Amino acid sequence: MATELTMPKNDMDMEEGTIVKWLKNVGDKVEKGEMFMEIETDKTSMEIESPAAGVLLAQFYQGGDVVPVNTVMGYVGEAGEKVPEQAAKGDAPAAEEPKAEAAASVAEKKENEYDVAVIGGGPAGYVAAIRAAQLGGKVIIFEKDTVGGTCLNRGCIPTKTYLKTAEYIHHIEAAASRGIVVNAEHSVDMPKVVAYKDKVVKQLTGGVGSLLKGNGVKLVSGEASLEDATTVACDGKTYKADKIILCGGSKAIRIPIPGVDHKDVMTSDEILAMTEVPERLGIIGGGVIGCEMASAFSAFGSKVTIVEAMDRVVSMLDKDISAEVDKTLKKGGASVNCGRKVLEIKDNGGHPVIVTDNGEFEVDKVLLSIGRAADLGCLGKLADQIKTERGKIVVDDTMKTSVDNIYACGDINGRIMLAHSAFKMGEVAAENAVKGTAVKCDLSYVPSCLYLSPEAASVGLTEEKAKEAHPEGVRIGKFNMAANGRSVASGETTGFIKVIADNKYGQILGVHMVGGVASEMIAEAVALMQMEITVNEVAESIIHAHPSYSEAFAEACADCLGMCIHQPPKKRNKTISNSFLKCL
Template sequence: MDNYDIAVIGGGPAGYVAAIKGAQLGGHVVLFEKDTVGGTCLNRGCIPTKTFLKGAEIIHTIQMAGNYGIENDSSFSVDMGKAVKNKNHIVKQLTSGVAALLKSNAVDICYGEAVLVDEHTIECGNKLYKAENILLCGGSKTNKIPIPGIENANVLTSDEILDITELPKRLAIIGGGVIGCEIGAAFAYYRSKVTMIEAEERLLPFMDKDISAALEETFGKLGIEIHTSTKVESISAEKGCRVICNGGTTVEADKVLISIGRKPDLNCLGILKNRIQQERGFVAADEYMRTNIPNIYAAGDITGKSMLAHSAFKMGETAARNAMGGNEKCLLKTVPSCVYTLPECASVGLTEQKVKEIYGSEEIAIGKFPFRANGRSLASGTPEGFVKVIVHKQYNEILGVHIFGFSAAEMISEATSLMCAEIPADEAAEIIHAHPTFSEAFMEACADALNVSVHLPKKK
């Protein structure tokens, strides 16, 4: 029987980072993966959707070309077979790269379904493996709601829609979260007729209300039909698919995407499923990423702490450090969230609503700078959106930053860095930014929160 310092179950963002970090710290590490290393992010999530969205961005550029004196007829067609082939090529490059990184760090990789047998033993492929410490990084899987008709062959999960080779003329999306909005944006640019159905009162309900409102306005201009505060009651097979909702709303579609979030994949727990503590259906882990069993750690989506790949990276790294004798906390207070629509949405910290609940309206100041007042945005033909900064008046502490714009996902890193370093808004407003750049808008929003922005009209 093989013996290891660390055994990692799951080769997604949390798992492969944990395995490499454990090996870097001198550990003898084995990684178990039932499919392909890279997890949901590389294989069925973040990266595949970005390839489709890049296609949408290219279409957007084609449509704008005439404004720059580039004559074209703006006509195009989308070959989904080629789009999927390109996606698969990029995914393979990245997953092969992860496998190479694991190999270069002398991490043993075992392919197959791995389950816990006891606190120190894992079974995979009818073979037992012993480890001093075990890291549970089983990730998550698509979630389905128990509604009549969901078994229809035209009802797809986010995994399946990324492999369709024919563009649907009509696409209904159930769920207005990250996955739904990103797929909706891409297919709307591809010229599918997209309809979105969201049970909450707005799209992206976890983000700041101003971002939701701006995205809904943009989607409306793209021709996306939006039904919020709407619940699906059933799906019939009439005319491809007919989605029947409360209030008499019906949506006819060729394909239906179910994108109502993800749930943890707990198969790796094996016979310890009832011994390992769970909260809300996720594996409970403390700030050190330890479960209630001292030598077993958990990281990534399986914990439900923050179901983002970059959060999983940090959780996996922390778990590995502590498994190798460290005593580090994984602090997730300032984790940025990004939605790669066109324009993009990005946030870090608290929303305006949450800040007001905690501190009250009188204790905060809000700065906002529109991209239409930003030179680089205008020159680039992307004037849509804004940067919004929420500041605590007494200390000038930046409590939240929310960006809606074509460079939002890149810009949010500056705000995240400054918030992590506890740099106040008055100092952030004094940092010299290159001109012209999109990032100047963040500096100006900080200044606006203090009522000293020189590129906005004076507040009355």
């Protein structure tokens, strides 16, 4: 069957696009993923990929024509294949009409038959279900626990709630320096801290449930798994679906060492339900979760000891961020012990003792924070048919698995185990599942954030990786937050913004920052990198509000050029290329 070539809807506000030119003529061979047309919208111009391979069979519009989104502009298929005639241009279907057609197909489905079935109600799953429903599909979603997944229930949201509580404590402790008199010593009522966290979680998970219901998505509670390529089994019942999206999420890893089953050893799932502040908390693993929990419980009053096998904490981030995080943790009272391999956890009079290859640490509670593994339980009877590698489902850039009608998104495919990347994967999978397209999920610029005080954030290549990828050289600009007016006024002078740029053209390769609102500031860097804006354009063309934390980003970009205003000058790099200088 011939495949429609439609005007894509590339953003929420897009209603039409202008055809600049066809890159293929009728009769030309077209490969799947090959660019066949150039279009222009009110925001950008782009080339459009073919969703299928074959021969270009028809062109209904020409260069200069303005075409509503979702309108069929032509067909690609087998040579000689007949295609539907073009509707009159004035009768081109509006953007909502395909939805109506899809809605008609929904009515034709039997009670337990669906266009799309989603297993897992976490960030990838509930977003995929809602987007599939928005596109007109009849959708069912299965969740074995509470919608929202690890992120809302046991991860991002509850952790950030604790960290905000810790931030209040830091503000109270710093109040005297700003002339605020605090007469009483502060203390932490941990049951109330947990209750507040639970209230936040309940509000957000309830919101997700309402969104699913409002979009007509059927929610089934229970542990679901694949019966076959089009059938999902859950609690003794089976459900049929044309397309299935697997979003099983992940589970905390427990290292296979003696003593790991000690009664006082917890994962990140259990520590968030603990209603007491341990006097001594040992944390195995200095990644994001470990560092955030260390920061929170140090503020709550625990004596925290971190044991990390790598030579630095948050080793996946840029080395300058690692160094700053190390200082922050130690300043908060934590003991940070890197380069230590944990051999066992033994008991000493009821207290767990972390035994490493270089010393022992006796504590009252132990948090295992060494990462998460994909939860593949949803594969069911297709466990041997769906391709996996290293315990994760293999997908292509469209989120499709080795079984043609099954997709996998979020932690379960292990590409980037973050909630915001899961959101995007879920959207892409849903669109491809409902519309039959082959849209790719671009995860080139996914930010990573660390919610300490101060925060840290990163996107793109680290300095080390950038130098490996660009042997011709890179430019590094850095601006310290101690020279930023807003930071000084706010008493948040710790940190920096570091920008890494290609030495030839000034392309931004990586941005790494530590500062008061780094998790918010990183969004600008992500957007500009996605649009391929250069450091010279940021430094010379974009005006930032003053005073603001974000001014530091522009200053760091200017520093790449040796043109930073608010810090002492540095010598211009004599090896800078002529092509880069022309960009100035």
